[in-house]
Every structure is written in C-alpha cells, then in structure tokens.
C-alpha cells in the first residue's frame with residue numbers, strides 16, 4: 001500500500017521566481033522590439049520603393065518589348081503643369097518636346113502661343129541608371145583594392161611576421177582604424193587623393209578611400225580565416241620540400257578564401273552604402289555622360305560618378321520634401337538594397353562553392 | 361606510456377624475424393654533442409647518436425623528453441618555431457652539417473620526409489595529395505605523375521584500396537588509410553630518410569599493424585626514424601632504439617639489447633613498464 005504524502009515538489013511563489021519571469025520577459029520584449037524595428041525599416045522601403053520601381057515598367061516597340069525607366073534612365077527634373085485643364089507630369093526632355101510641339105501647333109493654327117506654368121522638381125523624373133552603374137563600379141574597384149592589400153597584409157602578419165612589438169603595434173593601429181568614422185576617411189581621401197595626388201574627384205580617389213575604410217575588416221577577417229587553417233597543412237607541405245610561399249599559395253590560401261569572402265560580404269554592404277567617404281572624393285551630384293563614354297582608357301579612372309547613397313542624400317537634402325521626391329528616395333533605397341543583396345548573394349554562392357571544394 | 365603492461369616488456373620480448381642487425385650498416389646520420397633550445401629553455405642536452413642507413417631507429421621515452429624535438433631537428437622543422445636555436449654540436453647527414461650556412465632547409469626536406477602524429481592529408485583528392493611534392497618541384501608530365509601516384513600508393517600498401525577513387529578527397533579515407541596516404545605522399549618525392557612522429561598513436565590495432573608491416577617494407581629503401589610511445593611497437597619495428605629522458609639520451613643501441621639487457625637502470629625501469 002502506498003501512503004499519500006504531501007507534494008514536496010510543489011511550486012512555491014517567491015520573489016526569486018517572479019524576478020525569473022520578469023527577466024525572461026524583458027529579454028523577450030527586447031528581441032521583439034528589434035525585430036519590429038527591422039520589419040518597419042525594411043517594410044517601409046520595400047513598400048514605398050517597389051511602387052516606384054514596378055510602376056516604371058513601360059512597353060517598347062523593339063525587343064524585349066518592355067523597359068523600366070527607373071532602372072535604365074538618367075535622373076531628370078520633373079515638370080508638373082496644367083494644360084488644357086488637365087494636370088500633366090513630364091520629365092525634362094519630354095516636357096521640352098511637348099512645349100515645342102504645342103507652340104508650333106498653336107502658331108500653325110494662328111492662335112497665340114500657349115503659356116506653360118510648370119513647377120519643377122529636381123531629379124524627380126527619369127531613373128537612376130548612372131547611380132547604379134557608379135555604385136557597382138565603386139564597389140568592385142574598392143573591394144578589389146581592399147582584398148589585394150588586406151589579404152597581403154594579413155598573410156604578412158599571420159604567416160611571416162614574428163610576434164613582437166611591431167606586429168602588436170600594427171594590429172592596434174588596424175583596430176583603431178576600424179573605429180574611425182567614415183567622414184574622416186572622406187576627408188583623408190579628399191586631402192590625400194583628390195588634392196595631393198591631384199586625381200580630382202574621381203573613381204580612383206573613391207576606390208582608395210573606400211578601400212582604406214574597409215581594410216580593417218578585410219585584414220582582421222583574413223587573419224582569422226588564415227588562422228583557422230590547421231597547422232598540419234602547413235607542416236605537411238613544408239615537410240615535402242615546399243617553400244613558405246608555395247605552401248601559402250597552394251595549401252593555405254585556397255582553404256582560407258571562403259572565410260575571407262564571408263566577412264568581405266559585410267565590407268561590400270559598407271562600401272556600397274557609405275555616403276561620407278565618396279561625397280568629396282568620387283561622387284557627382286549629376287553627370288550626363290556614362291562612365292564608359294571616355295576618350296582615353298585612362299580617363300575612365302579619373303572621372304567622377306553618380307552613386308546610389310549619394311543620390312539619396314542629394315535628393316533628400318536639396319529640396320523640400322514632397323510626394324515627387326520621396327518617390328525617388330524610396331525607389332533608390334529599394335534598388336540599393338536589391339543591389340547589395342545581389343552582390344552579397346553572389347559572394348555567398350562563390351563562397352559555398354569554394355567551401356564545398358575544400359572541407360576538412 | 362600509453363599502456364603499461366603487467367608483464368615487464370623485457371621478459372616477453374622476442375626478436376622479430378624482420379629485425380636487421382645494425383652492425384655492418386653504414387652510418388647515415390651522425391648527431392654530435394647536440395644542444396637545442398626553445399628560446400631560453402634547453403630541450404636537448406648533449407645528444408650523440410649514429411643512425412644506420414636503411415634501418416629503423418626508434419626513439420622512446422616518457423612524454424616531454426624531447427623525442428619529437430630531436431626528430432624535428434633532423435629536417436629542420438624547428439626552424440618554423442620562433443626562437444629555436446642549436447647552441448652546440450651538429451647533425452650530419454652523409455657528413456654534411458645540415459645546420460650549415462650553405463644548406464637550404466627546403467632541399468633538406470626533400471631528402472628527409474616526415475610523417476606526423478596527427479595524419480594530415482590535404483583537403484584535396486588522393487591523387488593531388490600524392491603529387492603535391494612533385495607539383496611543387498614543377499613536374500608537369502601527366503604520365504610521370506600517374507606513374508608516381510601508382511608507385512607511391514603501392515609502396516604505401518594503399519593502391520588496392522584506393523585505385524578506383526583516386527580523384528576523391530583524401531579526407532574520405534579511414535584514419536589508417538589517411539596515415540598511409542601521408543606516407544605515400546612522403547615517398548612520392550623519393551626521400552632518403554623518413555621521420556615518423558608517433559604515426560600510429562591515433563590508429564586502432566589493425567591499422568597500426570598495417571603501418572608496422574609497411575615500415576618493414578619501407579626500410580629496404582629508406583632510412584626510417586620512428587618516435588613511439590609504445591614499447592611493443594619499438595620492439596616489433598626497430599633495429600636500433602634510443603631511450604631519452606628529460607632531454608638527455610640515456611641509452612642507445614641495438615633494439616634487442618635495449619629491451620633484453622639494458623645497461624642503464626633507468627632504461628631497464630622504463631622498458632619494463634615501471635615508469636613512464
């Protein structure tokens with residue numbers, strides 16, 4: 001026979017218990033708030049921006065029979081005016097052609113020329129094609145420079161240099177560099193590349209400025225990735241009579257590459273998104289020519305470009321806010337997110353491919 | 361010592377049929393009055409050994425006594441560690457001081473190969489693993505590479521097990537196969553000496569037996585120096601044995617003598633499993 005005893009495991013309410021519960025809720029709510037904020041930011045951009053982008057599809061008469069004016073045209077001023085009792089919105093080129101046509105028609109009919117009273121909004125018509133091109137050029141160029149310099153210096157620091165005061169000093173310097181605000185890099189780039197090297201406001205100046213900005217990330221990431229390669233691979237290679245560089249080249253670097261790429265993805269987003277480093281060094285408010293319209297190859301490197309983040313800044317700061325400009329702002333931000341996602345996705349695919357090849 | 365045996369090793373020791381007398385063999389490596397330091401810390405004290413050509417020499421002794429250190433001095437792997445230095449004495453291979461100014465450690469390592477405690481196949485195909493050394497030397501001829509791959513894998517008793525998957529990753533092999541792959545990779549560059557640092561410490565008994573069998577085969581062509589924790593292994597595989605304790609060479613001689621009638625009481629105590 002079992003005796004029924006009192007439940008010694010019964011829960012007893014205490015301040016400790018309620019504290020337990022409330023801490024749990026604090027952490028939980030904090031997480032939810034962050035999640036909510038994230039959704040709000042992305043939702044806002046995607047919701048408002050996609051309207052601009054997807055609203056800009058137009059049919060054309062030749063293959064592929066459609067185009068997206070927002071993605072493929074240069075920015076133009078928007079003219080809003082009333083004509084024959086109707087409210088019209090037109091881009092700069094279209095507006096001028098329209099005005100000429102109407103004037104000529106009126107003259108031909110012997111009527112007085114029509115009066116156009118249009119309100120103009122800068123950059124609110126057309127698209128952002130030159131900005132997309134500019135940003136892609138800036139990202140590709142600066143990441144190439146940053147990876148070449150960063151990986152080289154990471155190899156030097158972690159494979160060649162002996163641990164000592166010098167290396168510790170270099171690491172400290174790199175760490176400090178990571179904390180420097182991007183506007184300071186912009187000023188440095190302006191003083192160094194634009195003025196001192198006399199490169200003017202140019203792609204080259206922007207590349208180097210952006211490259212220096214992400215270098216700390218690239219170096220630190222590369223060092224970590226190199227350290228993660230087992231010592232046995234190096235020793236095994238050296239024991240077979242390989243030199244140090246042969247070892248690094250064929251038995252260390254290939255395995256470290258996926259790791260280097262992973263963290264460089266963060267660098268890509270930063271390079272693509274920063275306004276401050278390029279506003280004095282590489283970005284033009286507006287530029288008629290596309291970057292490939294150059295006479296000499298060398299001119300290519302010494303021309304400024306339009307860029308997405310700077311375009312957002314220009315559109316948002318130069319003119320009073322209205323429905324027409326916010327259209328461009330959000331559209332640009334949306335495209336910007338899309339491009340960063342695209343570049344990041346392709347590096348992730350590349351990384352996974354490499355990672356699949358080298359596993360240990 | 362990994363497995364202190366209940367019975368003193370000295371009494372159960374049988375001279376293996378494969379043992380070759382070191383007498384009559386030529387000396388390949390001479391180590392004289394050798395002192396070695398890690399920074400300020402002395403790791404080896406006045407080592408004197410003559411290692412015979414085409415024989416197996418075992419280094420035994422308790423952990424931290426300097427076996428690996430001495431082994432790594434023979435192909436100058438210790439150069440890679442900051443602050444190491446040879447303060448006195450010399451290591452000569454065929455009468456050439458390998459720490460001399462005119463000796464290139466890269467060339468030395470082509471002649472003195474090494475197999476590590478933790479098998480370290482590269483994350484490449486079996487084929488690529490084997491030809492790694494030759495690739496480095498700039499050998500491009502496909503037929504030559506194919507030939508070396510087969511010869512090395514046969515030499516390491518691995519050919520039959522992997523011939524159908526040469527282009528699969530070397531990491532897909534079992535532990536024992538991986539270690540034999542590393543041996544194959546080493547013999548592919550045709551060294552004179554093969555250094556083995558506890559090559560079987562991570563292997564099961566069957567894989568260990570295979571590697572030991574392989575060592576008997578290899579000594580026809582190569583001079584082998586093997587560091588081992590297992591006295592049984594030293595007894596089974598080696599012709600000569602060196603016993604180290606606290607960075608000093610305590611006793612060196614024919615394996616049979618070291619195990620059956622050691623002259624030094626410390627050696628006696630160690631081989632009979634009384635300390636280690």
Ligand SMILES: Nc1ncnc2c1ncn2[C@@H]1O[C@H](COP(=O)(O)OP(=O)(O)O)[C@@H](O)[C@H]1O
Pocket residue numbers: 398401403421422423424425426427428429430441
């Ligand atoms: N890289 C190193 N730096 C400093 N001391 C080391 C290093 N490697 C080994 N030692 C020291 O040298 C001595 C011999 O070590 P080792 O040759 O590895 O011994 P064993 O292989 O016989 O176990 C030990 O005292 C060890 O602490």
Ligand SMILES: [Mg+2]
Pocket residue numbers: 427428429557
């Ligand atoms: Mg050891």
